[in-house]
Amino acid sequence: MSTLTQQDTFQALFAASPENFHSIRNSGKESFLNQGIPAVKAEEYKFTNISKKLDNALTNFSTALPFEVTPSQVKSALFEGFEGDVLVFANGAFLPELSSTIEGVEISKLSDKPETSLGSIAKASKDPFAALNQASFVDGIFISVPKKSQIERPILLLSFNKENLGQVIQPRVWIEVGDFAEVTFIDQSISLSDSAYFVNKVVEVKGGVNSQISYYRLQNEGKNTIEVSNIETDILKDAKFTSVNISLSGDMVRNNLSLNLLGSNSEGNMFGVYLLNGKTHVDNHTNVDHTIPHADSNELYKGILADQSRGVFNGKIFVRQDAQKTNAFQQNNNILLSEDAIVNTKPQLEIWADDVKCSHGCTVGQLDEEALFYLRARGLDKLSAKGLLLYAFAGEVLEKIEEESFHNHVVNLIQERLGSKF
Amino acid sequence: MLSIKNLHASIEGNEILRGINLEVKAGEVHAIMGPNGSGKSTLASVLAGREEYEVTEGEVIFQGKDLLELAPEDRAREGVFLAFQYPVEIPGVSSTNFLRTALNQVREYRGQEPLDAVKFLSLMKEKMALVEIDQKLLSRSLNEGFSGGEKKRNEIFQMAMLEPVLSILDETDSGLDIDALRIVSNGVNKLKSDKTATIVVTHYQRLLDYIVPDYVHVLYKGRIVKSGTKELALELEEKGYDWIKEEVDSAATV
Numbered sequence: 001m002s003t004l005t006q007q008d009t010f011q012a013l014f015a016a017s018p019e020n021f022h023s024i025r026n027s028g029k030e031s032f033l034n035q036g037i038p039a040v041k042a043e044e045y046k047f048t049n050i051s052k053k054l055d056n057a058l059t060n061f062s063t064a065l066p067f068e069v070t071p072s073q074v075k076s077a078l079f080e081g082f083e084g085d086v087l088v089f090a091n092g093a094f095l096p097e098l099s100s101t102i103e104g105v106e107i108s109k110l111s112d113k114p115e116t117s118l119g120s121i122a123k124a125s126k127d128p129f130a131a132l133n134q135a136s137f138v139d140g141i142f143i144s145v146p147k148k149s150q151i152e153r154p155i156l157l158l159s160f161n162k163e164n165l166g167q168v169i170q171p172r173v174w175i176e177v178g179d180f181a182e183v184t185f186i187d188q189s190i191s192l193s194d195s196a197y198f199v200n201k202v203v204e205v206k207g208g209v210n211s212q213i214s215y216y217r218l219q220n221e222g223k224n225t226i227e228v229s230n231i232e233t234d235i236l237k238d239a240k241f242t243s244v245n246i247s248l249s250g251d252m253v254r255n256n257l258s259l260n261l262l263g264s265n266s267e268g269n270m271f272g273v274y275l276l277n278g279k280t281h282v283d284n285h286t287n288v289d290h291t292i293p294h295a296d297s298n299e300l301y302k303g304i305l306a307d308q309s310r311g312v313f314n315g316k317i318f319v320r321q322d323a324q325k326t327n328a329f330q331q332n333n334n335i336l337l338s339e340d341a342i343v344n345t346k347p348q349l350e351i352w353a354d355d356v357k358c359s360h361g362c363t364v365g366q367l368d369e370e371a372l373f374y375l376r377a378r379g380l381d382k383l384s385a386k387g388l389l390l391y392a393f394a395g396e397v398l399e400k401i402e403e404e405s406f407h408n409h410v411v412n413l414i415q416e417r418l419g420s421k422f
Numbered sequence: 423m424l425s426i427k428n429l430h431a432s433i434e435g436n437e438i439l440r441g442i443n444l445e446v447k448a449g450e451v452h453a454i455m456g457p458n459g460s461g462k463s464t465l466a467s468v469l470a471g472r473e474e475y476e477v478t479e480g481e482v483i484f485q486g487k488d489l490l491e492l493a494p495e496d497r498a499r500e501g502v503f504l505a506f507q508y509p510v511e512i513p514g515v516s517s518t519n520f521l522r523t524a525l526n527q528v529r530e531y532r533g534q535e536p537l538d539a540v541k542f543l544s545l546m547k548e549k550m551a552l553v554e555i556d557q558k559l560l561s562r563s564l565n566e567g568f569s570g571g572e573k574k575r576n577e578i579f580q581m582a583m584l585e586p587v588l589s590i591l592d593e594t595d596s597g598l599d600i601d602a603l604r605i606v607s608n609g610v611n612k613l614k615s616d617k618t619a620t621i622v623v624t625h626y627q628r629l630l631d632y633i634v635p636d637y638v639h640v641l642y643k644g645r646i647v648k649s650g651t652k653e654l655a656l657e658l659e660e661k662g663y664d665w666i667k668e669e670v671d672s673a674a675t676v
């Protein structure tokens with residue numbers, strides 16, 4: 001019998017959780033105990049057996065503590081050309097002393113903002129890991145961008161993770177963006193150890209009327225990292241939220257991304273690339289909820305899978321009865337570079353309104369041999385030709401990254417991985 | 423320059439080329455004609471190094487080197503150029519970027535300095551004029567959404583950029599209107615010299631009014647069954663291929 005399915009494994013986490021956010025924690029715990037850790041056959045976790053993975057990898061299911069990060073570590077983690085503000089975290093704990101202060105933006109530890117409505121966007125009842133985080137997170141960050149402010153410089157959420165005993169890191173992020181405000185976040189984690197640890201992250205974003213929010217994320221952690229994240233956002237009238245998620249490594253990664261379109265003329269964009277090798281397993285579960293008429297959602301995820309890697313894509317589009325004149329587009333394309341790589345892709349459409357434009361498509365294929373030969377016949381070596389084709393495949397998503405230095409950083413990482421520069 | 427001896431090649435166990443012999447010298451133009459399905463494109467592809475085809479017998483020597491031993495990119499770098507019958511559309515790959523990378527890899531192999539952006543652009547301008555290709559086409563993804571004629575013109579443009587020793591044009595004329603045919607042929611003729619050779623694979627004699635061949639060969643069922651001069655092409659134009667098929671097929675049944 002696995003130890004994780006016996007829920008007392010989690011008692012250590014509950015016991016170590018602080019006293020603040022008392023009622024929120026209690027409802028999180030209750031919700032977690034109701035749902036339990038996903039069983040092997042659980043529909044939502046069918047292709048991603050996270051329970052077994054945790055059982056095998058973690059020897060000590062307890063809370064990871066913050067540790068000291070040096071300014072030089074922060075400096076060397078910044079990618080070339082980055083000109084923005086940095087918020088630093090160690091095992092999920094916010095480190096104000098190493099972080100920028102950003103004019104016009106309120107930033108504090110969650111523990112200093114007890115009135116925050118944690119769990120009101122990423123609801124504990126929807127996912128056991130969101131519930132677990134809500135029950136037992138230690139501290140986190142509160143970010144508030146005031147009304148009408150245009151934050152020109154990107155804000156980098158830079159997390160350092162380090163565990164030797166295979167513990168649990170539970171970042172908790174609350175972002176609120178006022179009406180008509182504009183801001184770009186870059187979410188990046190750095191592994192300081194190669195040993196197994198579990199990150200269980202929750203990010204809630206509350207976007208105001210006519211706000212414009214970009215949330216870029218790079219997952220390029222140690223090869224033994226196990227990660228579950230729940231990122232959820234409420235998008236109000238005339239507002240736009242764009243997520244670009246780049247997954248390059250890890251052991252098992254599960255991303256739950258949910259966009260709630262709550263006001264007319266709102267726009268939700270979900271873009272992603274997963275470029276995987278070794279035995280990395282990345283599961284992107286996305287969910288867009290069209291609750292009102294005249295809102296648009298666009299989704300494009302592209303996967304390149306080598307070796308024995310595995311990709312899972314599940315894209316849910318939920319169009320409620322009132323949500324007439326919805327435009328919802330979804331596309332997932334995959335290239336398998338090896339016979340041992342696997343992709344499971346599934347669109348999941350639930351449409352209750354009758355006047356909607358909705359399209360979806362998914363493909364799983366190999367590298368186009370015709371194209372490869374064509375390029376080689378012009379003198380390009382095989383590696384460059386492959387790289388050029390794969391890069392072109394991913395490029396359609398990468399060009400959605402509007403922050404130039406981050407775009408270049410991701411392009412460099414991907415070209416390096418693809419084995420050529422051009 | 424090129425010497426093909428008893429070349430046999432198959433795909434998926436079917437023998438398509440069944441003993442090709444061909445000698446091409448510098449300065450020559452050879453036309454290869456023949457009915458559909460006779461193996462013309464297969465021959466062109468085998469020379470360029472397409473890996474799906476298995477060479478089961480024979481040899482190909484190009485400028486003293488065993489061509490069949492070389493990877494496709496090395497054949498290109500040695501100076502073999504294939505203008506594809508069906509150029510491939512490659513979304514997301516910019517024509518200019520790709521050509522610059524290709525050209526510089528070719529130059530590196532030939533021991534030449536890489537071209538910087540400025541020199542590359544001026545070379546491009548010069549060659550664009552040669553084949554009268556529009557800059558707009560080249561700022562798009564490689565061949566993506568190009569018309570048939572635009573694709574063929576782009577092939578000749580790439581040929582002009584890479585300055586091959588041996589050019590193999592696989593039905594570059596098919597689908598072109600007279601104006602386009604003239605432009606393309608003009609480009610090919612200007613690139614010819616006494617140090618280069620051209621193999622034109624075609625279905626129609628029409629092209630040979632513009633690119634005048636020294637020799638015409640008829641390929642049928644994987645063999646060169648007849649060779650002659652440009653008059654042979656005119657004869658084929660007039661009489662079709664049936665008489666050749668009959669000749670070959672009756673000889674085979676004897």
Ligand SMILES: Nc1ncnc2c1ncn2[C@@H]1O[C@H](COP(=O)(O)OP(=O)(O)O)[C@@H](O)[C@H]1O
Pocket residue numbers: 433434436438456457458459460461462463464465474
């Ligand atoms: N990829 C392939 N698989 C199987 N048969 C092929 C393939 N390519 C060509 N062939 C066969 O080889 C023969 C010669 O084709 P091809 O060289 O294209 O002829 P041509 O160019 O003279 O019209 C045809 O019978 C064709 O069906």
Ligand SMILES: [Mg+2]
Pocket residue numbers: 462463464507593
């Ligand atoms: Mg052909």
